[in-house]
Amino acid sequence: xxxxxxxxxxxxILAYLNEHKEGLCSAKTLSxxxxxxxxxxxxxxxxxxxxxxxxxxxGRYGGFKLIDSKIITxxxxxxxxxxxxxxxxxxxxxxxxxxxxxHYHDAWxxxxxxxxxxxxxxDLKGCISKES
Amino acid sequence: xxxxxxxxxxxxILAYLNEHKEGLCSAKTLSxxxxxxxxxxxxxxxxxxxxxxxxxxxGRYGGFKLIDSKIITxxxxxxxxxxxxxxxxxxxxxxxxxxxxxHYHDAWxxxxxxxxxxxxxxDLKGCISKES
DNA sequence: TCTAATTACTACTAAAAAGTAGTATTTGAA
DNA sequence: TTCAAATACTACTTTTTAGTAGTAATTAGA
Numbered sequence: 457x458x459x460x461x462x463x464x465x466x467x468x469i470l471a472y473l474n475e476h477k478e479g480l481c482s483a484k485t486l487s488x489x490x491x492x493x494x495x496x497x498x499x500x501x502x503x504x505x506x507x508x509x510x511x512x513x514x515g516r517y518g519g520f521k522l523i524d525s526k527i528i529t530x531x532x533x534x535x536x537x538x539x540x541x542x543x544x545x546x547x548x549x550x551x552x553x554x555x556x557x558x559h560y561h562d563a564w565x566x567x568x569x570x571x572x573x574x575x576x577x578x579d580l581k582g583c584i585s586k587e588s
Numbered sequence: 589x590x591x592x593x594x595x596x597x598x599x600x601i602l603a604y605l606n607e608h609k610e611g612l613c614s615a616k617t618l619s620x621x622x623x624x625x626x627x628x629x630x631x632x633x634x635x636x637x638x639x640x641x642x643x644x645x646x647g648r649y650g651g652f653k654l655i656d657s658k659i660i661t662x663x664x665x666x667x668x669x670x671x672x673x674x675x676x677x678x679x680x681x682x683x684x685x686x687x688x689x690x691h692y693h694d695a696w697x698x699x700x701x702x703x704x705x706x707x708x709x710x711d712l713k714g715c716i717s718k719e720s
Numbered sequence: 721t722c723t724a725a726t727t728a729c730t731a732c733t734a735a736a737a738a739g740t741a742g743t744a745t746t747t748g749a750a
Numbered sequence: 751t752t753c754a755a756a757t758a759c760t761a762c763t764t765t766t767t768a769g770t771a772g773t774a775a776t777t778a779g780a
Contacts, residue, residue: 458666459678459679460590461738464680467679467691493738493740496739499739499758499759501757512757514757516746517747518756546591548596555720556719559718559719560716561717563706563710563715563716563717570703571703575695578695583695584691585694588688593768631728633727633728634728634729644727645727647725647775648778650726
């Protein structure tokens with residue numbers, strides 16, 4: 457399965473923030489720890505902040521952190537990074553549903569459901585585990 | 589879920605060819621019927637032919653058709669269209685497996701398995717159904 | 721053998737995604 | 751109050767993907 461570079465960066469960043477809930481993480485740290493180009497990272501972070509996916513503190517000793525009360529799903533991340541292209545139809549038909557099906561509707565249904573159920577709709581904080 | 593434009597074109601083309609097994613389909617027909625830019629389509633078709641995913645007949649009254657004996661999976665199409673980027677790790681880690689897991693390994697496992705099992709490894713001809 | 725309709729090939733342009741550069745703004749602490 | 755270290759902003763460059771243009775090669779049939 458293919459996810460965009462930006463989405464992959466986003467997932468890595470959120471996992472890192474989730475493991476460092478105390479205090480703030482600077483862009484410099486994130487860039488070095490996660491091997492993401494600094495300038496590209498700061499651009500993403502600003503976008504996340506604007507969309508209230510994370511919290512930022514400006515000025516010296518500033519940085520980024522998760523918002524405790526906020527529930528984030530992978531679906532939210534996909535929507536933000538890849539645009540709202542997380543459509544349900546695999547060949548991108550606008551009208552593709554139970555009544556009017558594309559050629560792949562039935563074949564794609566099960567995996568799609570699984571993704572939605574097990575992954576996209578689950579709180580990120582809950583599904584992130586320790587690396588091993 | 590997001591699939592590249594090229595992948596979506598490919599899926600549509602193969603579904604159409606599967607519904608028109610008798611005789612050949614010309615690039616012109618495919619382009620018009622499936623609303624795919626003609627020149628872009630011919631480029632893709634040549635690539636498919638070279639990779640022996642379909643068969644082509646040149647010259648007047650020529651065109652394209654499926655190879656009866658050939659089993660094609662969505663995985664094959666992804667590999668051909670999006671490069672060999674259909675990696676198993678959602679954040680693209682080279683070393684991510686049962687022994688060494690990324691943060692999302694467990695969360696991604698079930699949907700990934702479902703995709704592989706129900707979709708990617710299944711013969712395309714079998715999973716394509718009629719539009720409705 | 722000539723022609724028209726087709727695929728194959730080569731090279732280009734346009735748009736989108738990824739990455740870079742420089743500067744402005746913010747802010748805690750010396 | 752000044753400074754250094756951080757985020758925010760604006761604009762650019764590079765790379766990849768999508769799409770276009772023109773021509774060559776192929777081939778069935780008149």
